[in-house]
């Protein structure tokens with residue numbers, strides 16, 4: 001029930017509604033809780049509502065850390 | 076983010092965790108608060124690997140389906156069986172919790188009434204818009220992740236003057252429950268793995284009491300295996316340094332201050348009260364109810380005669396309450412895997428996808444490979 005998924009905003013419509021792409025398919029969601037979000041942004045969707053915008057810089061930092069970890073381990 | 080599952084990176088992190096755990100005086104016991112973390116830990120096989128690296132993980136109260144007491148589940152059943160021409164909309168998991176009155180799935184609705192499973196509270200609101208002649212009650216259950224969505228629908232319903240929509244609230248706040256776990260001193264918790272998506276809404280601030288007043292470290296974690304290991308590593312580092320804090324290891328989805336718009340909406344529509352949790356009892360300011368301006372949307376009030384909030388007994392022999400406090404492991408319940416199984420659950424912890432009993436049954440040593 002608490003499952004939330006990352007999805008990419010495809011379209012924002014009036015009244016906070018819109019669509020996002022999740023694993024290749026388009027899902028409808030409500031974006032009223034993330035007024036700063038724009039099409040192309042990644043968001044976390046839970047129970048039909050986007051609850052946060054994914055910070056691309058932070059995501060890249062985590063990825064970098066993991067690549068370093070993996071590289072160190074393979075050495 | 077498949078990189079966060081890269082076996083080499085995970086091995087590296089586990090080695091680091093093993094070294095850090097080895098330097099502590101005793102085996103650290105960390106509570107993963109959120110049921111979705113429990114699920115991720117078991118599904119990815121990390122629980123035994125962490126145990127082997129010297130870290131004990133215990134599940135906490137992070138399953139809204141499970142901690143909602145039977146009195147509330149019975150009130151929902153009473154609404155759909157007692158009132159005619161009513162639609163009760165609920166999340167799927169909530170409909171299978173067994174009570175003395177059966178479950179929402181087995182209950183026979185009153186004439187013209189029906190049960191509808193929804194994924195979003197907005198679907199329930201849509202139903203009320205489509206059929207103005209029907210009463211639509213949404214069984215609104217959840218933590219801070221879900222609460223803003225429930226608040227949103229009620230605010231919309233008020234703005235549109237929808238009089239046939241109401242919510243049976245089962246809305247729970249995570250931080251007061253963690254305080255209750257610490258105050259009970261039943262389980263020695265050395266650190267918390269904080270729920271990522273609850274934190275996306277509330278931010279890090281509401282957990283700070285744990286570090287400040289109890290000296291318990293913690294880290295906010297995402298849900299990939301790598302995210303959880305990063306958080307575990309951070310907590311061990313805080314323990315070693317004797318510097319407890321609320322670390323943010325899920326910065327891509329969580330801002331330290333949380334989601335201001337979502338919190339403002341919660342605050343506008345709802346107010347805290349001393350709620351009763353399964354297993355944890357009454358906890359100060361741990362639940363949300365409608366503010367007086369929105370009290371007309373409280374189905375608990377509308378259907379008080381049908382339901383009633385009198386204490387309802389748990390199912391006989393079920394120790395879900397003990398499991399939720401982290402006091403016992405699911406395997407210690409005498410019914411586990413015998414009289415209580417996913418196809419015939421005796422308690423909510425075996426119903427919900429975030430329920431510790433279901434997760435242990437499906438992925439634990441006793442049931443590895445079962446689905």
Ligand code: SF4
Nearest residue numbers: 394395408415422432
């Ligand atoms: S195994 Fe079943 S009966 Fe036992 S505590 Fe878990 S849910 Fe309750």
